[in-house]
Amino acid sequence: MKLPEELQFIANARMPQKTTDARMDGRVCIVTGATSGVGLAAAQRLARGGAQLVIVCRNGEKAAAVQAELAREYGTQTDVVLADFSQLADVRAAAATILDRYPRIDVLINNAGVHMTHRTLTVDGHETAFAVNHLASFLLTHLLLDRIKASAPARILQVNSQGHRFGGLNLDDLTWARRPYIGVRGYGAAKTAQLLTVWELADRLAGSGVTINAMHPGAVKSNIGMNNGLLYRLYNRIVIYPFLKDPAVAGEAIYYLAAAPEMANVSGKFFNLTIEERPAAHALDRELGKRVWVISSQLSAVSHQQEEKLKADS
Ligand SMILES: NC(=O)c1ccc[n+]([C@@H]2O[C@H](COP(=O)([O-])OP(=O)(O)OC[C@H]3O[C@@H](n4cnc5c(N)ncnc54)[C@H](OP(=O)(O)O)[C@@H]3O)[C@@H](O)[C@H]2O)c1
Numbered sequence: 001m002k003l004p005e006e007l008q009f010i011a012n013a014r015m016p017q018k019t020t021d022a023r024m025d026g027r028v029c030i031v032t033g034a035t036s037g038v039g040l041a042a043a044q045r046l047a048r049g050g051a052q053l054v055i056v057c058r059n060g061e062k063a064a065a066v067q068a069e070l071a072r073e074y075g076t077q078t079d080v081v082l083a084d085f086s087q088l089a090d091v092r093a094a095a096a097t098i099l100d101r102y103p104r105i106d107v108l109i110n111n112a113g114v115h116m117t118h119r120t121l122t123v124d125g126h127e128t129a130f131a132v133n134h135l136a137s138f139l140l141t142h143l144l145l146d147r148i149k150a151s152a153p154a155r156i157l158q159v160n161s162q163g164h165r166f167g168g169l170n171l172d173d174l175t176w177a178r179r180p181y182i183g184v185r186g187y188g189a190a191k192t193a194q195l196l197t198v199w200e201l202a203d204r205l206a207g208s209g210v211t212i213n214a215m216h217p218g219a220v221k222s223n224i225g226m227n228n229g230l231l232y233r234l235y236n237r238i239v240i241y242p243f244l245k246d247p248a249v250a251g252e253a254i255y256y257l258a259a260a261p262e263m264a265n266v267s268g269k270f271f272n273l274t275i276e277e278r279p280a281a282h283a284l285d286r287e288l289g290k291r292v293w294v295i296s297s298q299l300s301a302v303s304h305q306q307e308e309k310l311k312a313d314s
Contacts, residue, residue: 006280006281008278009162009165009272012277013218013272013273015275017249017253017256017275018256018260019255019256019274020256020259022049022259022261023049024046024050025049026052027052028051028052028102028105028106029051029052029054029258030054030105030144031046031054031055031056031111032085032110032136033057033111034055034063034111035057035065035066036062036223038220038222038247038254039055040247041220041247041248041249042251042255043251044073044248045248045252045254045255047070047074047078049255054079054080054081054098054101055079055081056081056082056098056140057080057082057112058082058083058085058090060082064080066078067080079101081098082094085132086123086128086136087122087123088124088300088301091139091140092143094140095139095140095144098144098147099143103147104147104150105151105154106151107156107157108148108156109156109157110141110156110158111159112133113133113224115184115228116128116183116227117183117228119175119186127181127190129183129189129190130174130186130189130190134193134194134296135299136300138296141201142297149208149210152210153264154210155211155213155257155263156201156212157214157215157254157258158195158198159215159217159254160194160198161191161216162216163184163187164188164279164280164283165188166185167185167188167189167280167282168184168186168192169282170189171288192280192283193292193296194214195214195270195283196285197292198213198270200290200292205267211264211267213257213266213267213268213271215253215270217249217253217254218273219243219244219245220245221244222244222247253271253273253274256274257274
């Protein structure tokens, strides 16, 4: 039975996934949030594929453990850059470090993310899920963009989520000051904003040799949501966790999107793991996307010069 378009994502999750044997030897790949779950699985798969890894993480001890594991298992040297993505100053500092250390960037995987059950604001005054999932990845991408373009062919991958389907994006109330905060909608708002900016950036990057795509990494075992209260954590571990897949599935899909030769010229798309999929209608509203782009630039303080340069280059 063919499902209606809006429910096709359920069928796509069960389809056989694509894989690639293409190697990534010597390719500089940046993965944010590589200390657990999806990001760790992506880092492991990229290390196995020979990539030169840079992991951007907030917890130095966890990052060192990942570094040691990747060295032991795959004989690779992984660089660590520390940054807390709830602070835009940290994102700026991380970008500066990366630009200082790496004359080329082949792949940027924006994976770090968080799900909040309660409304909290960051030191910059942004709602936390919106700041970590969207604003930080938006800013990091912009700060590294010139280097990524100079390294073309290059790829940017946004680890997004089917959670974008929960909606919740209200540009007049991004901090949820005027609405009761609902965790899945806060998460949905952040992921929707990220998707809308993917289409915008894909247009601006047309012809540059740099692609940008978004993907849902599957429903996999990870620590997402474990920053929340005891009841939620128990519910997560006892009720939801047993149904989730091994995060290696996500790592394999990310590797495919980052490495497969047939993905070299594919840009501005959303993938359910490796299956191209139509996102929710609200995440395809290009007029809304243009407003999200401007607001995200303002909120993350992407400089006017950067924005003008991007326009001139496109
Ligand atoms: N798991 C799923 O089924 C699923 C489904 C759809 C989408 N996703 C997406 O997959 C991505 C990874 O999530 P996950 O499920 O793997 O969750 P996870 O295990 O909690 O991993 C999240 C990663 O992001 C990092 N992170 C969180 N807040 C951060 C901050 N303020 N600054 C810097 N790093 C931060 C975490 O660091 P720490 O280790 O220090 O906490 C961790 O490395 C997210 O974008 C999520 O939305 C996951």
